[in-house]
Amino acid sequence: MHICVIGTGYVGLVTGTCFSEFGNDVICVDIDEGKIADLNKGKIPIFEPGLDLLVAKNVKEGRLTFSTDLKNAVERSLVIFVAVGTPPNEDGSADLQHVEAVARQVAESMNGYKVIVNKSTVPVGTGNRVREIVEESRKDNHSFAVVSNPEFLREGSAVEDFMRPNRVVIGAESSESVAIMKELYSPLYLIETPIVITNLESAELIKYAANAFLATKISFINEVANFCDEIGANVHHVAKGMGLDKRIGSKFLHPGPGFGGSCFPKDTRALAGAGRERGFEFSIIDAVVRVNDRQRQTMIAKIRTTIGSLRGKTIGVLGLSFKPNTDDMREAPSVDIIKALLQDGATINAFDPVAAENARQIMPDINYCKDTYETADGADALVFITEWNQFRSLDLERIKSLMKQPVIVDLRNIYDPAKMADCGFKYASVGRPVSATVR
Amino acid sequence: MKISVVGTGYVGLVAGTCFADTGNEVTCVDIDEKKVNSLKKGNIPIYEPGLSDMVRRNVKGERLLFSTDIKSAVEESQIIFIAVGTPPDEDGSADLKHVLAVARSIGTHMNGFKVVVNKSTVPVGTAEKVEAEIKKHTDHKFAVVSNPEFLKEGAAIDDFLRPDRVVIGVDNEEAADIMRSLYRPFVLSGKPILLMDRRSAELTKYAANSLLATKISFINDIANLCDILGADVEMVRKGIGTDSRIGSSFIYPGTGYGGSCFPKDVQALIRTANDHDYSLEIIRAVEEVNKRQKTVLVDKILDYFDGNIEGKTFAMWGLAFKPKTDDMREAPAIDMINSLTAKGAKLRAHDPEALSEAHRIFGDRVGSELELLDKRYDALEGADALIVMTEWNAFREPDFYLIKESLKTKVIFDGRNLYDPGRLKKLDIDYFSIGRPNGNGHVKPRF
Numbered sequence: 001m002h003i004c005v006i007g008t009g010y011v012g013l014v015t016g017t018c019f020s021e022f023g024n025d026v027i028c029v030d031i032d033e034g035k036i037a038d039l040n041k042g043k044i045p046i047f048e049p050g051l052d053l054l055v056a057k058n059v060k061e062g063r064l065t066f067s068t069d070l071k072n073a074v075e076r077s078l079v080i081f082v083a084v085g086t087p088p089n090e091d092g093s094a095d096l097q098h099v100e101a102v103a104r105q106v107a108e109s110m111n112g113y114k115v116i117v118n119k120s121t122v123p124v125g126t127g128n129r130v131r132e133i134v135e136e137s138r139k140d141n142h143s144f145a146v147v148s149n150p151e152f153l154r155e156g157s158a159v160e161d162f163m164r165p166n167r168v169v170i171g172a173e174s175s176e177s178v179a180i181m182k183e184l185y186s187p188l189y190l191i192e193t194p195i196v197i198t199n200l201e202s203a204e205l206i207k208y209a210a211n212a213f214l215a216t217k218i219s220f221i222n223e224v225a226n227f228c229d230e231i232g233a234n235v236h237h238v239a240k241g242m243g244l245d246k247r248i249g250s251k252f253l254h255p256g257p258g259f260g261g262s263c264f265p266k267d268t269r270a271l272a273g274a275g276r277e278r279g280f281e282f283s284i285i286d287a288v289v290r291v292n293d294r295q296r297q298t299m300i301a302k303i304r305t306t307i308g309s310l311r312g313k314t315i316g317v318l319g320l321s322f323k324p325n326t327d328d329m330r331e332a333p334s335v336d337i338i339k340a341l342l343q344d345g346a347t348i349n350a351f352d353p354v355a356a357e358n359a360r361q362i363m364p365d366i367n368y369c370k371d372t373y374e375t376a377d378g379a380d381a382l383v384f385i386t387e388w389n390q391f392r393s394l395d396l397e398r399i400k401s402l403m404k405q406p407v408i409v410d411l412r413n414i415y416d417p418a419k420m421a422d423c424g425f426k427y428a429s430v431g432r433p434v435s436a437t438v439r
Numbered sequence: 440m441k442i443s444v445v446g447t448g449y450v451g452l453v454a455g456t457c458f459a460d461t462g463n464e465v466t467c468v469d470i471d472e473k474k475v476n477s478l479k480k481g482n483i484p485i486y487e488p489g490l491s492d493m494v495r496r497n498v499k500g501e502r503l504l505f506s507t508d509i510k511s512a513v514e515e516s517q518i519i520f521i522a523v524g525t526p527p528d529e530d531g532s533a534d535l536k537h538v539l540a541v542a543r544s545i546g547t548h549m550n551g552f553k554v555v556v557n558k559s560t561v562p563v564g565t566a567e568k569v570e571a572e573i574k575k576h577t578d579h580k581f582a583v584v585s586n587p588e589f590l591k592e593g594a595a596i597d598d599f600l601r602p603d604r605v606v607i608g609v610d611n612e613e614a615a616d617i618m619r620s621l622y623r624p625f626v627l628s629g630k631p632i633l634l635m636d637r638r639s640a641e642l643t644k645y646a647a648n649s650l651l652a653t654k655i656s657f658i659n660d661i662a663n664l665c666d667i668l669g670a671d672v673e674m675v676r677k678g679i680g681t682d683s684r685i686g687s688s689f690i691y692p693g694t695g696y697g698g699s700c701f702p703k704d705v706q707a708l709i710r711t712a713n714d715h716d717y718s719l720e721i722i723r724a725v726e727e728v729n730k731r732q733k734t735v736l737v738d739k740i741l742d743y744f745d746g747n748i749e750g751k752t753f754a755m756w757g758l759a760f761k762p763k764t765d766d767m768r769e770a771p772a773i774d775m776i777n778s779l780t781a782k783g784a785k786l787r788a789h790d791p792e793a794l795s796e797a798h799r800i801f802g803d804r805v806g807s808e809l810e811l812l813d814k815r816y817d818a819l820e821g822a823d824a825l826i827v828m829t830e831w832n833a834f835r836e837p838d839f840y841l842i843k844e845s846l847k848t849k850v851i852f853d854g855r856n857l858y859d860p861g862r863l864k865k866l867d868i869d870y871f872s873i874g875r876p877n878g879n880g881h882v883k884p885r886f
C-alpha cells in the first residue's frame with residue numbers, strides 16, 4: 001500500500017519505518033527541512049534502539065523516503081497518517097494547531113479517496129474536527145474517511161512496541177476504512193495481536209485512559225513509598241505482594257521521582273482538562289497529577305535531609321533523561337530537581353549516557369561529565385535520577401574513594417540499602433528504610 | 440500441625456477448613472454460640488461454593504472441630520490464627536477491639552511457645568500491639584506473625600487453595616519456618632511465599648485492595664466521562680485492558696464498589712496515613728468517586744421520570760454486592776433502595792442468595808416499601824421499570840419479551856452493563872447503562 005506519515009518525530013518516524021518494513025511504500029513528511037535533510041543523509045535525529053538499522057534497510061530497499069513536500073506525498077498515498085506534535089497549551093489542554101494545519105493541507109492536496117488517520121494523541125472530538133476541516137477545504141469533493149489509530153509505543157523500545165503491540169486500536173466510521181486499516185496491520189495477525197475496533201471518540205479516549213491509568217499506578221506506588229518511609233515498611237515488598245495479584249500485575253509499581261516524558265504529564269493534564277471543560281471533575285487524575293508534582297518536592301526534600309546544607313556543595317547527578325534508553329528530556333524530573341539544588345547554592349556535575357546534548361539546551365549552567373566516575377570525583381554526594389543499566393553495577397569502592405564524602409541518594413532504588421550500609425555509604429532511597437530488612 | 444482459628448466468619452471458616460483439608464488438626468473458635476452450634480450440626484452460616492462439602496469431609500475425618508472454648512483451643516495448638524472482624528470505627532479506622540480481646544485470651548491461656556498469626560486485615564503496627572497485649576499476660580515465648588488473607592467471597596476456597604501469593608510478615612526464624620511448612624501444600628504449583636517484615640505485610644493487604652478499588656473508581660470515572668463525550672466505556676475498557684501493564688480485570692464500570700472489604704480497607708488506609716500525618720491523595724479521590732458513583736444510576740432514573748418517582752414501583756434484580764455471595768455489606772443496592780424509597784418509590788427485589796440478608800438488613804421495611812421475591816420474574820409484577828444491580832449469571836439472558844410485557848414503562852436501568860444497547864433498542868425497550876451511548880440520546884449524569 002502507498003502511505004505517507006506527516007510529522008517525522010518519535011512516533012512518525014517509527015510508524016513510517018515499521019510500515020515500510022511490512023512492505024508498504026512510505027513517504028515520511030516533515031516541515032522541518034533540517035530534519036528531512038539529515039534523514040536523507042541517513043542521520044537519525046532521535047536515539048532509539050534498532051531504529052537506525054531499520055531506516056537504513058528500508059531506504060536502501062526503496063520503500064522509505066523522506067520529504068518536505070506534503071502535497072506530492074498526499075497525492076501518491078491512499079492512507080495518510082498524521083503524527084505531528086500535540087504539545088500542551090498553558091491550561092494543559094492539547095494544542096491542535098499542527099493537527100489542524102495538516103488536515104487543511106491534506107484536504108487541499110487530495111486527488112481521490114483518502115483515509116486520514118490520526119496517530120497523534122488528540123482529545124476526544126478531534127476526529128470530528130478533522131472531518132469538518134477536510135470537508136470545508138477539500139477540492140473536487142473527493143471522498144475520504146477519518147480514522148483514529150492512537151499509538152502506544154514507548155520511547156526506548158519503540159520499534160519493538162510497534163512490531164509487537166499489546167493491541168491495535170482503530171476508531172472509524174466506515175467499513176471501508178476499517179478494512180484498509182486491518183489490511184495495513186495484517187502482518188500483526190501472525191502474532192495474534194488483538195484489534196479493538198470502535199468509534200472515533202472511544203479510540204481517542206482509549207489513549208488518554210491508558211496513559212492516565214499507568215500514571216495512576218506510578219503515583220499510587222509513589223504515595224505508598226512515601227508512606228513506607230513514614231512507617232518503616234519496605235515498598236518493594238509491598239509492591240511485590242500487590243503485583244503478584246493477577247488483577248493488579250507487577251508492572252508500573254516502581255517507586256521513584258515521579259513520571260515525566262512527553263506523554264504522561266501532558267496526557268493526564270489533558271484528560272482532566274477535557275473533563276473540566278464539560279463540568280466534570282476527574283478526581284482521581286487530579287490527584288495523580290498533584291501527587292506527581294509533590295513527588296518531585298519530596299525527592300528534593302529527601303536530598304536536602306540526607307546531604308544537609310547544599311550551599312557550596314558539589315553534587316554529582318547520574319541520569320538526566322526522563323527514563324532510561326531515551327534521550328528525551330521533556331518534563332524530566334531531573335530538571336526540577338537540579339533547578340532546586342542550584343537554587344540552594346550547589347554545583348552540579350552531571351552525566352547521562354545519551355541525553356546530555358538535549359539536557360544542555362535546557363540546563364546550560366551545569367557541568368557535563370564524560371562518565372560516572374568523573375561525576376563522582378570530588379562530589380559531596382551522588383544522586384541517581386535515571387536508572388540506566390550501566391549504573392546498576394558500579395565499582396562502589398572506587399566511587400567511594402573518588403567522592404569527598406560517601407553520600408548517595410538513590411531516587412530509583414537501584415541499590416540494596418543493606419549493601420550500601422556495608423560499603424560505608426550514607427544512603428537514602430525511596431520507601432525503603434534500612435530497618436525493614438530484606439530476607 | 441495443631442492449629443486453632445479464632446473467629447469463624449468468612450475468612451476463619453475457609454482458612455480453618457482448608458488447613459484441615461491439608462491434614463492439620465484444626466479447631467475453629469467463635470464467641471457466637473449459635474454459630475458454633477449450627478456448625479457442629481453441619482449448617483454452614485455463609486454461602487460459599489464448595490465450602491459445605493469440604494467442612495463435612497474434614498469434620499468426618501476428625502480434623503476439624505468447632506468450639507467456643509478458646510482456653511483449650513489455645514492450650515492445644517501450636518499455631519493460633521486471629522480471624523475476627525475488624526469493622527470500621529466511626530472515623531473509618533479499623534476497630535481492633537476484637538483482635539485485642541483475642542490477643543488477651545491467648546496471652547491468658549498460653550502454656551508454651553505459640554505462633555500467633557494475624558489473618559484479619561489490620562492497620563500497620565497491629566502486630567506490635569498484639570504482641571504487647573499478649574506479653575502483658577504471659578511469660579511464655581511466642582511470635583506474632585502477619586499473614587493477610589486475599590481470598591474473594593464467592594471463590595474463597597479456590598483462592599485459598601491456589602493463592603497468587605502468600606504474604607508472611609515475620610521477624611522470627613522459627614515462626615517463619617513453621618509458616619512456610621504450613622503453606623507449602625498450597626504453593627506446590629510454584630506460587631511464591633513472600634517473607635517480609637510485619638509492617639510491610641500489613642500494608643500489602645491495604646495497598647492491594649486500594650489499588651483494586653482504584654481500578655474500579657478509575658473506570659467508573661472514565662464511564663461518566665464517556666457519557667459526556669459520547670464514547671463507549673466497554674470499548675475503552677477493552678482498549679486499555681489489552682495493555683499488559685494494565686490488565687483486563689477490575690475495570691468493569693458499575694454502581695461503585697461495595698462489600699465488606701474495599702470500602703472498609705480504603706477508609707482504614709486513609710485513616711492510618713492521616714494518623715502518620717500523611718495524606719494519600721489518590722486513595723482519597725478513589726473513595727470520593729465511589730460515593731459519587733452510587734448516585735449515577737439514581738440520577739439517570741430520576742432524569743427519565745422527570746424527577747418524580749413518587750408512587751412508582753421498581754423491580755430490582757440483585758442485592759448482594761457482587762454475584763456468588765449473599766454478602767450485602769455496603770452493597771450499592773442498599774444505597775439505591777434508600778435513595779428511591781426516600782423519594783416515595785417502592786421496590787420489588789430479587790436476589791438468588793441474598794434475600795435473607797436483605798430481610799435482616801431492612802427489617803420492618805420489608806412488606807411496606809420493599810418486597811423481597813424468590814423468583815426474578817415475580818419482581819416485575821406491577822413494576823414501572825427494572826433496575827439491575829448485581830451481575831448474577833441468571834440475569835444475563837432474560838426473556839426480554841416477558842420483561843417488556845410486565846413493565847408499565849418499558850425501561851431498564853442497568854448498573855452492570857449486562858445487555859447490548861442495540862438489541863434492546865430493536866426490542867423497543869428504553870435502556871440506560873453506565874458509560875455507554877444508547878439509542879435514547881444521552882442522559883447526562885449530574886455531579
Ligand SMILES: NC(=O)c1ccc[n+]([C@@H]2O[C@H](COP(=O)([O-])OP(=O)(O)OC[C@H]3O[C@@H](n4cnc5c(N)ncnc54)[C@H](O)[C@@H]3O)[C@@H](O)[C@H]2O)c1
Pocket residue numbers: 006007008009010011012029030031032035083084085086098101102119120121122151152153154155262263
Ligand atoms: N513520543 C512518544 O512516546 C509518543 C507515544 C505515543 C503517542 N505520542 C503522540 O504522538 C504525537 C507525536 O509525538 P512525537 O513524540 O513523535 O512528537 P515530536 O515532537 O517528536 O514530532 C513531531 C514532528 O511533527 C513535525 N511537524 C509539526 N508540524 C508539522 C506540519 N504542519 N507538517 C509536517 N510536520 C510537522 C515536527 O517538525 C516534528 O518533527 C503526539 O501527539 C504524541 O502525544 C507520542
Ligand SMILES: NC(=O)c1ccc[n+]([C@@H]2O[C@H](COP(=O)([O-])OP(=O)(O)OC[C@H]3O[C@@H](n4cnc5c(N)ncnc54)[C@H](O)[C@@H]3O)[C@@H](O)[C@H]2O)c1
Pocket residue numbers: 445446447448449450451468469470471474522523524525537540541558559560561588589590591592699700
Ligand atoms: N470477607 C472477606 O472477603 C475477607 C477477605 C480478606 C480479609 N478479610 C478480613 O478478615 C477479617 C475477618 O473477616 P470476615 O469477613 O471473616 O468477618 P466475619 O464478620 O464474617 O467473621 C468474624 C467472626 O469473628 C467472631 N468473633 C468476634 N469477636 C470474637 C472473639 N473475641 N472471639 C472469637 N470470635 C470472635 C464473630 O462472631 C464472627 O463469627 C477482617 O479483618 C476482614 O477484613 C475478609
